[in-house]
Structure formats: structure tokens, C-alpha cells
Amino acid sequence: MTDNLYDYVFWYNTYEKYWYAIPTKHYTSFFAGKKSIPGVFLSKDVTTLMDVVMNNDIYNQQPS
Numbered sequence: 256m257t258d259n260l261y262d263y264v265f266w267y268n269t270y271e272k273y274w275y276a277i278p279t280k281h282y283t284s285f286f287a288g289k290k291s292i293p294g295v296f297l298s299k300d301v302t303t304l305m306d307v308v309m310n311n312d313i314y315n316q317q318p319s
Contacts, residue, residue, distance in 0.1 A: 259309050265301065274301045276308050 263276045277285045278294040285292055296311075298304040 259311070260305065263308055265304070267301070273297045273299060274304045276304050 262279055264279055264282045266275045266277060267273075268275065274297060275285075276296045278292070281292045281294065285295060294311075296304055296307050298307065
């Protein structure tokens with residue numbers, strides 16, 4: 256399950272005081288200002304965010 260963490264960039268926004276988990280394949284779009292990207296999660300606690308990423312079966316499912 257921790258393999259899911261390799262597919263994300265974790266970023267802390269000091270102004271909003273939120274941690275973001277951004278899919279690596281979309282991080283350039285995210286930092287260019289596009290905020291409505293599927294698979295982006297945010298939380299006040301990085302540990303909670305890691306749990307969400309590791310257990311997010313809906314987004315991380317491989318197409319059959």
C-alpha cells in the first residue's frame with residue numbers, strides 16, 4: 256500500500272496551513288494554478304493525508 260506514496264508530491268501551503276497530496280502526473284498543472292485536478296487531496300495533518308493516499312482505492316485503481 257505504501258507504493259501509492261511514490262505517485263504523489265506532498266506540499267505544505269504555509270498561508271493556508273494545509274498539506275496537499277498532488278499526483279505526480281499532474282503536479283505541473285497544479286502549480287501552474289489549476290486546482291480542480293482529480294486525485295488531489297488536502298488535510299491539516301500530513302499523517303492523515305498519507306493514510307488517505309495509501310487507502311484511496313478509487314483513484315489508484317488500474318484500468319481493466
